[in-house]
Amino acid sequence: MRVEVKPALLRWARDRAGFDVDELAQRFPRFAAWERETARPTLKQLEQFAKSTHTPIGFLFLPEPPVEHVPIPDLRTAGNRRIEHPSPDLLDTLYLCQQRQEWYRDFVRSQAEEPLGFVGSATINSNVEATAASMRRALGFDLEERRQTPTWTDALRRFIEQADALGVLVMVNGVVGNNNYRKLDPDEFRGFALADGLAPLVFINGADTKAAQMFTLAHELAHIWLGETALSDVSPVTVPTNQVEQWCNRIAAELLVPLAVLRTDYQRGEELRGALDRLARRFKVSTLVILRRVHDAGGLTQDQLWHAYQQELARLRAMPRASGGDFYLTQAARVGKRFARALVASTLEGQTLHRDAFRLLGFSKLATFRELGHSLGLV
Numbered sequence: 001m002r003v004e005v006k007p008a009l010l011r012w013a014r015d016r017a018g019f020d021v022d023e024l025a026q027r028f029p030r031f032a033a034w035e036r037e038t039a040r041p042t043l044k045q046l047e048q049f050a051k052s053t054h055t056p057i058g059f060l061f062l063p064e065p066p067v068e069h070v071p072i073p074d075l076r077t078a079g080n081r082r083i084e085h086p087s088p089d090l091l092d093t094l095y096l097c098q099q100r101q102e103w104y105r106d107f108v109r110s111q112a113e114e115p116l117g118f119v120g121s122a123t124i125n126s127n128v129e130a131t132a133a134s135m136r137r138a139l140g141f142d143l144e145e146r147r148q149t150p151t152w153t154d155a156l157r158r159f160i161e162q163a164d165a166l167g168v169l170v171m172v173n174g175v176v177g178n179n180n181y182r183k184l185d186p187d188e189f190r191g192f193a194l195a196d197g198l199a200p201l202v203f204i205n206g207a208d209t210k211a212a213q214m215f216t217l218a219h220e221l222a223h224i225w226l227g228e229t230a231l232s233d234v235s236p237v238t239v240p241t242n243q244v245e246q247w248c249n250r251i252a253a254e255l256l257v258p259l260a261v262l263r264t265d266y267q268r269g270e271e272l273r274g275a276l277d278r279l280a281r282r283f284k285v286s287t288l289v290i291l292r293r294v295h296d297a298g299g300l301t302q303d304q305l306w307h308a309y310q311q312e313l314a315r316l317r318a319m320p321r322a323s324g325g326d327f328y329l330t331q332a333a334r335v336g337k338r339f340a341r342a343l344v345a346s347t348l349e350g351q352t353l354h355r356d357a358f359r360l361l362g363f364s365k366l367a368t369f370r371e372l373g374h375s376l377g378l379v
Contacts, residue, residue: 002040005060010035010049012065017053017088027052054088054182070094075245076189076233089176089184094231096177097194097203100339100360103352104169105199107342110351115197116167120227124247132254135225139166143261146284155284156214163221164338169199172213173334174206177362183207191216192231193223200224206334211286211316218252225251236292237309256285257293266297272308275299287312331372335361344373 010031014024024031028049033039041049050057059066070086071094118138122131135141139162149155163170176182186208194201202220204213215236223230228244236253240246253259257279265282266275275294276287283290291312295305332340343360346352347369358364361372373379 001043003043003046004040005034005046006064007035007037009060009062009065013049013053013055013060016055016068016085019053024049024052054092070231071098072192072194073228073230075230075240075242077238077240087185087188089182090188092176092182093173093184093203094192096360096362097171097192097201100171100335101169101194101196101199101201103356103360104201104339104342105196107346108198113198116200118166119195119197119200119224122222122225124226124243128247128250128254129258129260131225132251132258135221135251135255139163139221141255143258143283147282149284152214152280152284152286153210156210156217159214159217160333161337163202163217164336167200167338168221168224169201169336169339170204170217171201171334171336171339172204172206174208178331178334179362186212187233189231189233190235191220193220193229195224195227195229197227201336209286209313209316211288211313214256214285215252215289218255219248222248222251222255235309236288237295237305253289253292253296256289257283259293259296262293263297266294266299268299272300276312286316288316329375331361331363332376337376340372341376341378344369344376344378348373348378 014021021032021035028034028041028045030039030041031049034041046060047057049055050060068086068091070090074083076083141159141162146155146158149158160170160172174184176184184205184207186205189205190208190212191202191204194203202217202224204216204220206213208216212235216232219232219234223232223244226244226248230244232245232248234240234245234249236249238249240249262279262283265279276290279290279294280287288309291300291305291309294300295302300308340361343352343357347354347357354366354369357369361369363369370379
């Protein structure tokens with residue numbers, strides 16, 4: 001059975017998924033003919049095309065291409081090429097996190113828990129130093145404890161644990177769900193915050209460098225303190241035009257490296273490479289954050305900061321990344337330990353259907369579910 005599909009919809013699906021004609025022609029040899037309307041796909045071929053381009057098949061029968069929008073406030077910088085055309089990877093990640101947040105909100109209500117007082121406790125007029133200090137106290141983010149942490153990657157892991165313990169759902173993932181063939185693009189977005197009094201959620205793009213993830217987490221937590229949901233693509237050296245993003249960047253920098261403390265440790269005139277490595281070890285943050293704070297302390301001009309940041313980012317990206325690892329530890333990080341523990345426990349107690357749990361966790365095998373429960377200490 002062959003079906004009629006408008007060429008504009010085929011082109012829209014192709015562009016949306018970021019494919020060119022040659023790439024799709026390898027999978028669908030007659031794709032060019034479909035676009036020219038000299039041939040029609042079968043229903044099965046169209047289903048396969050929809051799956052390959054991550055397109056809901058119903059969209060391909062619309063009279064014209066739909067205009068898709070990010071379902072949350074989009075505060076990404078104006079230079080981001082994907083603002084007008086969000087990728088299906090970003091959209092699917094957002095929708096999945098919204099579903100997880102909805103489930104967790106209902107779960108918390110069933111436990112009769114009170115709203116979290118820190119969500120929405122600040123405004124963009126709040127003092128940056130005082131707010132960052134308040135966040136450190138709430139998180140148990142002790143500078144001296146961090147100094148004793150072996151590496152800044154260990155400090156990042158600890159930072160995530162502290163936010164999780166406070167009640168924030170922290171999810172770190174570099175792919176869509178568990179699909180390792182659908183890698184997220186850090187240039188499209190670095191993270192987002194879904195503010196909620198009962199179920200605040202922060203998502204960190206795990207495809208970004210570990211160095212960048214710590215700043216993203218701090219930035220998105222600032223959004224939670226504001227009580228404002230937002231999608232972000234900022235870095236430590238980004239100069240946003242949006243006032244909320246400006247405030248969140250300042251909070252993130254002050255939270256990680258208090259300027260008053262840095263000024264006592266930073267030696268003006270010190271060779272930059274040595275200063276970056278020394279201060280990164282001192283504060284257990286990435287050298288990218290230290291560059292930002294050296295600039296804030298007057299040690300670098302804006303041009304010097306930008307040039308040094310690009311060099312340092314290239315160096316960090318060239319470093320080999322760890323691969324593999326324990327699937328169940330990775331899974332817990334992808335969905336967040338707080339969320340995973342709640343969902344697995346609720347399912348084992350019979351309050352949530354296994355079908356719904358598998359959908360939210362991104363797998364379909366009971367054995368995998370049981371092993372995840374075991375790794376979380378619930379089985």
